[in-house]
Amino acid sequence: MGWWLLAVAAVAAAVAATAATFNPVADTKATVTVQGQSFQARFTVLTPQLLRCEVVPVGDTFRDAATLAVVNRLLPVPRFTSSYSSDKTTLRIETDYLLVQYVLGSDARPFNESNLNITVKALSTTWKPGDKPTGNLLGTIRTLDKVRGPTNLDCNSMTKNELADSHCTMGLISRDGWTLVDDSSNAVLDNSSWPWIVKQAANSATCSLANDEKIDCNPKDFGGKAKCEELGCCYSASSSELRTPSCFYPRTLETEATAVQDWYFFGHGHDYLQALYEFTLISGQHPLPPRYTYGSQYSKWFAFSEVDERALVEQGFVEHRVPLDVLVLDMDWHTLYRYEKTYCHPHLDSWTGFSWNTNLFADPTRFMTWLHKKGIRVTLNNHPARGVQCVEDSYEAMAAFWNIDPKTNETVPYVLQDKDWATAFMQLVLEPVQQSGIDYWWVDYQQGEDLIAPSVNPTWWVNYVFSTDPNWWSGDNRPLLMARWGGLGNHRFGQIGFSGDVKTAWESLAFQPYFTTTASNVGGFLWSHDTGGFDGNPSAELYTRWIQWSTFSPTLRIHCNGKNPLHYHRDIWLFPYENFLIMREAFQLRESLVPYIASAAYDLYFKGVGLLRPMYYYWPEAEEAYRSDLQHEYMFGPEMLVAPVVTQGDNHTVAQSTVWLPQGTWVEWFSGRKYSGPTTFTKSFFLDEIPVYVPVGTALSMLDMSKAPLIGAAQQVPQSVKLMVFPPSGCGDLPMQRTSYYYDDDGLTTAYENGAWSRTAVDVKADHTSVVVTINPYEGEGFAQMPTSRTYLIQLISVWPPSAVTVNNVVVPFTDDDTDSSNVWYFTGNSLSVTVAINTPMPTSKPTTVVLTFGSDLQSALLATDFQRRVKVLQKCKDVLDSMWGTYYPDDYPSLLAGSQAGLSMTVETAFSVMSAFGQQFTQAKQEVQALADSEAKTHCLALLNALDA
Numbered sequence: 018m019g020w021w022l023l024a025v026a027a028v029a030a031a032v033a034a035t036a037a038t039f040n041p042v043a044d045t046k047a048t049v050t051v052q053g054q055s056f057q058a059r060f061t062v063l064t065p066q067l068l069r070c071e072v073v074p075v076g077d078t079f080r081d082a083a084t085l086a087v088v089n090r091l092l093p094v095p096r097f098t099s100s101y102s103s104d105k106t107t108l109r110i111e112t113d114y115l116l117v118q119y120v121l122g123s124d125a126r127p128f129n130e131s132n133l134n135i136t137v138k139a140l141s142t143t144w145k146p147g148d149k150p151t152g153n154l155l156g157t158i159r160t161l162d163k164v165r166g167p168t169n170l171d172c173n174s175m176t177k178n179e180l181a182d183s184h185c186t187m188g189l190i191s192r193d194g195w196t197l198v199d200d201s202s203n204a205v206l207d208n209s210s211w212p213w214i215v216k217q218a219a220n221s222a223t224c225s226l227a228n229d230e231k232i233d234c235n236p237k238d239f240g241g242k243a244k245c246e247e248l249g250c251c252y253s254a255s256s257s258e259l260r261t262p263s264c265f266y267p268r269t270l271e272t273e274a275t276a277v278q279d280w281y282f283f284g285h286g287h288d289y290l291q292a293l294y295e296f297t298l299i300s301g302q303h304p305l306p307p308r309y310t311y312g313s314q315y316s317k318w319f320a321f322s323e324v325d326e327r328a329l330v331e332q333g334f335v336e337h338r339v340p341l342d343v344l345v346l347d348m349d350w351h352t353l354y355r356y357e358k359t360y361c362h363p364h365l366d367s368w369t370g371f372s373w374n375t376n377l378f379a380d381p382t383r384f385m386t387w388l389h390k391k392g393i394r395v396t397l398n399n400h401p402a403r404g405v406q407c408v409e410d411s412y413e414a415m416a417a418f419w420n421i422d423p424k425t426n427e428t429v430p431y432v433l434q435d436k437d438w439a440t441a442f443m444q445l446v447l448e449p450v451q452q453s454g455i456d457y458w459w460v461d462y463q464q465g466e467d468l469i470a471p472s473v474n475p476t477w478w479v480n481y482v483f484s485t486d487p488n489w490w491s492g493d494n495r496p497l498l499m500a501r502w503g504g505l506g507n508h509r510f511g512q513i514g515f516s517g518d519v520k521t522a523w524e525s526l527a528f529q530p531y532f533t534t535t536a537s538n539v540g541g542f543l544w545s546h547d548t549g550g551f552d553g554n555p556s557a558e559l560y561t562r563w564i565q566w567s568t569f570s571p572t573l574r575i576h577c578n579g580k581n582p583l584h585y586h587r588d589i590w591l592f593p594y595e596n597f598l599i600m601r602e603a604f605q606l607r608e609s610l611v612p613y614i615a616s617a618a619y620d621l622y623f624k625g626v627g628l629l630r631p632m633y634y635y636w637p638e639a640e641e642a643y644r645s646d647l648q649h650e651y652m653f654g655p656e657m658l659v660a661p662v663v664t665q666g667d668n669h670t671v672a673q674s675t676v677w678l679p680q681g682t683w684v685e686w687f688s689g690r691k692y693s694g695p696t697t698f699t700k701s702f703f704l705d706e707i708p709v710y711v712p713v714g715t716a717l718s719m720l721d722m723s724k725a726p727l728i729g730a731a732q733q734v735p736q737s738v739k740l741m742v743f744p745p746s747g748c749g750d751l752p753m754q755r756t757s758y759y760y761d762d763d764g765l766t767t768a769y770e771n772g773a774w775s776r777t778a779v780d781v782k783a784d785h786t787s788v789v790v791t792i793n794p795y796e797g798e799g800f801a802q803m804p805t806s807r808t809y810l811i812q813l814i815s816v817w818p819p820s821a822v823t824v825n826n827v828v829v830p831f832t833d834d835d836t837d838s839s840n841v842w843y844f845t846g847n848s849l850s851v852t853v854a855i856n857t858p859m860p861t862s863k864p865t866t867v868v869l870t871f872g873s874d875l876q877s878a879l880l881a882t883d884f885q886r887r888v889k890v891l892q893k894c895k896d897v898l899d900s901m902w903g904t905y906y907p908d909d910y911p912s913l914l915a916g917s918q919a920g921l922s923m924t925v926e927t928a929f930s931v932m933s934a935f936g937q938q939f940t941q942a943k944q945e946v947q948a949l950a951d952s953e954a955k956t957h958c959l960a961l962l963n964a965l966d967a
Contacts, residue, residue, distance in 0.1 A: 039208060040091035041083040043069070047094045049110055053125025056276065060119070065095045065112040066285045067295045068135070072127045072278040080279060083212065084203040085477060086506040087281070087299050114138055115284045127276045139286030140194040149173075152192030154289075154633070156539035158183040159476060160501045161532070161546075162463065162517035166524030170535060182466050184474060184504045188538035189296050190289040192643070198281040198505070204472045211487050213436050214470050214478075216249045217267065224251035231265035232468045236404075236430035238263045239419060248435070266471050287637035289538075290626060296540065297625035301509040303542060305622050307456075307495050308764030309394050310513060310572065311614040312342030312731025313604050314545075317587065319579030320349040322377040323384045329588075330391065335727065337590040339601055340608040341393060342731040345459060345574065348398045350374060352408050361407040362426045369403035371446045372410040373453070385454025392729015394456040396499060401479065402462060405429040411446040418445065433482055434469045443486045451489060457497040458483055459515065477503030484510035493766040499545060508540030513572055516546045521553025521577075526563050527663040530629075531648040533570060537627035545572035549587045552578050557596040558670050558704065564589070565707045566661040568603045568610075569653045571628050599705045605722060611731045612718040612738060616759040617654030622769075628654060632679070641677040641697060650677060656717065656757060658683065658710040662702050669960045670704040673967070682750050683710040684743040688886035689815040689849060691748045701964035703890075713745035714755030716779040716790065721810045732764055734802045739810040742790055744783050746815050747881025752784040761795075763802045773800040777861070785874050788813060792865040806858035811867055813851045815880050818844040818925045819869040824855055826866075842869075846920025846928070848885045872925065879932045883965070884919075887939055890965060891917035894946065894958040901954045909949060912941035 043061045051058040052075075059079050061069035069090070071079055083089075097112040110117040116136040119128075126132055130145040137144070155170045159182070169175065172185035179185070189196055206212040234250035245252040245264035252264050281299070285292035297303065321329070326344065334341040351370030373381045388395055405415040407426040416423045418441045419430075432438040447458075462479050469475050480503050484496045496511040514536070519525050533544045548567040549555050555563065567573040575587040589600040620626040626634070630652040633642035641647060650660040658678065666672035678694035685692065686709040692698075702708060711717065720730060721737035738759075745753050762774040775795040782789040790811055795803075822829040822842045832841040835852070842853045851869065859865045895917050898905050907914060916938045923931050943962050949955050 039083050039206070039212065040089045041087070042081045043090040043092070044094050047092070049099045049108065051108060051119065051121060051125045053121065056125045056127060058119065058125050058128075060099075060108075060110055060117065061090065062095055062097045062110065062112060063090060063092050063281075063299060064295050065097070066114045066283065066288075066291065067299070068110075068115065068117065068282045068284070070128060070133070070278070070280045070282060072125070072276060074276060077277070080205065080277075082215065083206040083208070084200055084506075085206065085473070085504070086198070086200055086203055088206070088301050088506075088509075089299050092298055114286075115282075128278055128280070135195070135282055135284060137194045137284040137286055139288070142194045142286075144193075144195045144197075144282070144284075150187070150191055150193055150196065152194075153196065154188040154190050154192065154538050154631070155535050156186040156188045157502055157514075157532070157536035157541040157544075158185045159466075159503070160463070160515075160517035161519045161525075163520065164517075164525070164528075165520035165522050167528040167531075170532070181468075181474075184466070184476060184502055186502070186505050186539045186541075188535070189283055189540075190285070190292050190538055192287070194284065194286045196283045196292075198283070199279070200281060201277055201279040202472050203279075204470060211436070211485065214434060214473060217471055224253070230267060231262055232267070232470065233262035233264070234266050234470075235262075235264035236432055239421070239430070266468075287633075289634050289637060290624070293538070293540075293625045295625075297508075300506055300540070302623075303508045303540065303621040303625065304495060304511040304767070305618055305762075305769060306497055306511055306513065306543065307394075307732070308611065308615050309342045309729070309732035310497065310543075311611045311618070312573070312608055312729075313340050314343035314345055314572065314574035315341060316345030316347060316547075316574060316576035317579040318347040318349075318551075318577070320377060321346070323379070326384070327387070330388075330393065330728070333588060333590065337597075337601065338727060339589065339604050340730060341728050342608075343394045343396065343456075343574075344388060345576070346395065346397050348400065348461070349377065350397050360426060361428055363428070365406055365408065366403040368400040369406065370409070371399075371401075371405065371450060372408070373450070381453040389454060392726060392732065394729075394732065395454065396457050396459045397450070397455050398459045398461050400461050400463070401433070402431050402465065402475070403428065404431040405442070405446055409446065411449065414445045415441065433475070433479060434473065439482050439486075440488070443482075443488050448488065457499070460498060460500040461515065462501060463517070474503060476501050477507060479503075480507055480510050480512055484512065493768060495765065495767055502536075502541055505539060508542060512543065514541055514544040516544050518551035518578070519547055521550025521555050521559075523559060523663070523665050525550055526559065526566060527649065529570070530566060530651060530661060530663065534627075534629045534631045534651045537629060537631065540625070542621055542627035542629075543571040545574050546570065547576040548573065549575060549577055551576060552581070552585070554583060554585050557592045558666060560587070560589075560592060561596045561599050561704060562662050562672075564600045564603045566663065568607045568707070569657075569659045569661060569709070573604070573607045596704075602705070603707075608725070608730055609719045609722050609739065610717075611720055612735055612759055612761070613654060613657075615761070615764070616718060619760045619774075620655070630654075632677070636679045639679060639695070641679075641695070644677070646675060647677050647697075649674075653709075656711060656715045660708040660710075662706075662708065666704065667960070669957055669964075671701050671960065671964045672704075673699055673701055674708060675699045676708055676710070678710060682713045682745060682748050684713055684815065685710055685883070686743075686814075688883035689880075690883040690886070691746075691815075691881040693748070701967040703961070703964065706886075711743045712755070713743055713748065713750055714753055714781045714783070715743050716755075716757040716781050717741040717743075718757070718759035718777075718779070721808070723810070724808070734761065734764060734804065735807070736804055737808040737810065739812065740779060740790065740792075742781055742788070742811060742813045744781065744788050744813055744816055744875065746783075746875040747878055749876070751876050752782070754780065754782045756780050761800075761803070763800050768800060772798045775799045775803055775861075783875065785876055786871050788816070788869045788871075788875070790867045790869075792859070792867075794862050794864055804861055806860050808858055809853075809855040809865065811853040811855070813869065815849050816851055816869070816875065817849075817871045817873045817880070817928050818923060819851060820872040820925055821868075821870040822851075822853055823868045824853070824865065825859075829853060844923065846923035846931075847888050848920070849880065873929045877929075879929075884932065884935065887935075887965060888917060888920055890961050891939070891942060893961055894942075897954045897957055898946075898949075901952060904952060905949055905954075910942065910945040912938050912945055916942045 059071045108119040120132040130147045205215040352372045353367040499513040577585040677697045719739040721739040724737040762769040778793040780791040
């Protein structure tokens with residue numbers, strides 16, 4: 018039994034960089050120690066707003082090891098002072114932001130409400146032990162399995178059993194101005210090349226625990242007492258009581274009896290972003306996931322074969338022009354009953370499996386190769402907790418390793434907390450599957466949350482092992498895993514959060530934006546939800562709205578229970594054509610946003626800020642940022658405010674939704690209308706509209722989908738970038754200047770950790786008659802795949818057609834052919850947008866400057882309206898009225914016809930006059946519809962027209 022230990026040693030160098038980030042011993046200059054007769058206290062000033070407070074009995078040592086939540090304490094020593102009162106009974110520690118007072122009296126004592134207080138200067142708030150966190154902004158829980166609608170996120174209101182099952186984690190930020198993280202009983206990690214749980218040695222106290230305080234240390238009691246003592250656990254003769262282990266750990270570490278206290282005090286006031294950043298300083302950075310995860314993903318619980326999956330790709334996604342980046346194979350990829358009823362001992366659990374079902378996938382490597390050539394990445398579902406059963410290809414090798422006679426068909430128990438077992442499991446059982454070509458695992462762990470070691474739950478630990486396994490992640494590829502939330506510190510593992518089998522309902526959709534943004538308060542940045550819900554067939558309207566929300570969520574992944582007798586499905590091309598077109602547009606929009614999402618994701622790594630950000634991150638003093646009726650609203654990265662429609666619409670699928678816009682001028686992306694904040698309004702939204710708002714002057718980096726592949730575009734380094742520019746036209750913000758940024762890297766490796774990335778600044782300057790867009794030379798070291806030149810598609814919305822356009826002082830001609838391959842510009846009247854197509858590759862190391870000159874004033878109020886929205890509604894009315902030919906005729910609504918084509922009538926010379934006349938034209942169109950004979954078509958048309966002003 019030595020080869021697996023050699024394997025760990027062989028890859029130690031590969032994980033040395035990871036181990037090097039574990040600096041759990043603080044600089045002694047940052048610590049203040051108080052020595053008493055019975056107890057000793059230590060304060061560590063980690064930052065001016067973050068303190069560690071410890072108490073241990075005299076004779077014990079302070080804990081300097083890494084824990085599951087905290088791995089780094091070696092930070093630059095901040096400025097602070099420490100002093101004692103004249104009678105030496107009170108210690109005073111002061112930073113620029115905090116004041117600590119510890120009353121020793123005649124001796125140092127464990128912290129309590131009478132001897133410790135910390136004042137947060139910014140809010141003039143003083144905290145004492147025992148104070149209730151009334152303003153905590155909450156965190157997240159393990160899963161939303163079987164949940165319909167909202168569920169409780171307040172850990173303080175949960176029972177002990179609920180806490181144990183949910184892994185509920187309270188927020189690191191609070192309106193109180195402070196939060197306390199109690200790390201006293203957390204498990205400790207050693208400093209080996211693959212850090213592992215440090216086991217507490219057995220003693221008379223832990224070996225006398227009641228049965229409900231015991232954790233099974235050696236499942237199935239293999240090796241008996243000798244093996245148990247080797248593991249450092251307690252042993253007693255097998256009990257007749259159910260679920261009472263013979264070899265066991267204590268459930269929690271012995272902190273209460275010995276009065277050990279290990280607290281982290283976050284005293285950041287309402288500087289929430291700083292608090293989250295400083296948490297990553299001590300808990301570790303969130304690694305960047307591979308870029309392909311930002312694209313679209315398909316999943317369904319169904320027994321697909323290779324033929325089925327190929328047809329899904331070719332006849333589904335490709336034929337219907339729907340982007341796809343990741344194919345998720347649910348549990349039927351693996352053997353269930355090994356072709357016939359098999360008698361594994363004690364029984365066969367078909368949920369757990371690690372061998373390809375060759376009835377469905379005769380040649381898995383062939384299939385993986387085909388997918389990868391298409392540009393599609395693959396993940397496999399995995400329920401590991403039942404161990405390695407007798408039907409597995411790897412059973413004999415794993416049984417031999419665990420000293421089981423394979424002839425007995427005895428299941429090799431799941432002992433992932435044992436390092437030798439975990440190493441063998443990864444190499445003998447999982448590596449053969451990985452070598453077939455899969456990209457990452459979906460660990461669908463839902464088989465019990467009994468602790469596997471003191472203070473270690475199985476979800477946290479399986480996430481850790483699967484994401485840090487040095488045998489698989491020993492190269493430069495980015496670790497990735499889809500799994501449920503395990504608790505504080507889980508963010509370090511490059512994890513996409515799997516929220517479980519949520520129920521299909523409007524209430525579930527309505528809860529997901531709040532749930533997802535709130536999770537960012539504890540590092541749960543990248544939740545992935547079953548779009549459409551797992552159980553149930555959503556209506557076309559519900560599914561459309563769910564797709565729209567997922568477009569602006571961390572992950573767009575559709576999934577459902579395809580084995581239900583009701584034949585649930587989520588293929589968007591199986592829904593009514595109108596809904597399909599809207600959903601496909603959302604998929605394509607998501608794909609185009611990958612560069613923006615990848616840029617925003619850099620905030621994960623550098624700042625500890627998630628892709629979805631609650632409004633109070635940026636506007637902590639605005640009461641609207643906390644309102645319960647606005648919990649669906651959030652920032653999507655730094656420059657997009659999203660308020661997805663999450664409620665059912667009327668008979669015309671027009672839904673009312675409330676939006677709050679903070680200080681500043683905002684553009685409603687899909688209508689072009691300008692809003693001056695702060696303002697709160699309730700508005701009607703059509704089914705094809707997603708409420709998205711962008712600050713004026715922003716330049717969003719996007720994929721140029723005309724030059725990107727349909728399948729697998731997300732993983733590619735963009736060779737052509739689209740910039741969506743929102744000038745301050747139609748508002749009083751002229752002149753103005755704003756700078757946006759986009760980051761780039763190879764999208765797959767960890768080279769970015771060593772500086773292999775680029776950042777490009779895009780400046781937008783505007784005055785009354787011009788807009789200048791400058792793409793600056795990239796900053797940073799760059800990376801191996803960095804394009805030396807790029808083409809660009811620059812689109813400006815809500816502007817007049819320009820009188821002149823130049824690129825680097827060279828005049829660019831107008832064209833009415835948007836397929837022209839030279840440098841050209843064209844105008845789309847219905848959206849009042851100008852597009853400059855720079856088809857000549859421009860050096861990325863030099864500036865590219867685009868100047869648009871206008872003959873009409875950009876500050877005209879005509880450009881602040883929702884013109885493009887009204888034109889679209891007029892066209893919808895035309896479509897529905899035309900279907901009533903014989904009852905109505907086109908001559909009955911000439912103004913409606915003219916208004917629906919107003920954009921086509923615009924030229925540089927006529928744009929201003931067309932826009933000036935449009936208001937009256939629209940009024941006449943509405944009057945024409947009102948004059949028509951009554952019908953359902955008329956009622957529908959009027960409902961749409963009236964909704965424009967509702």
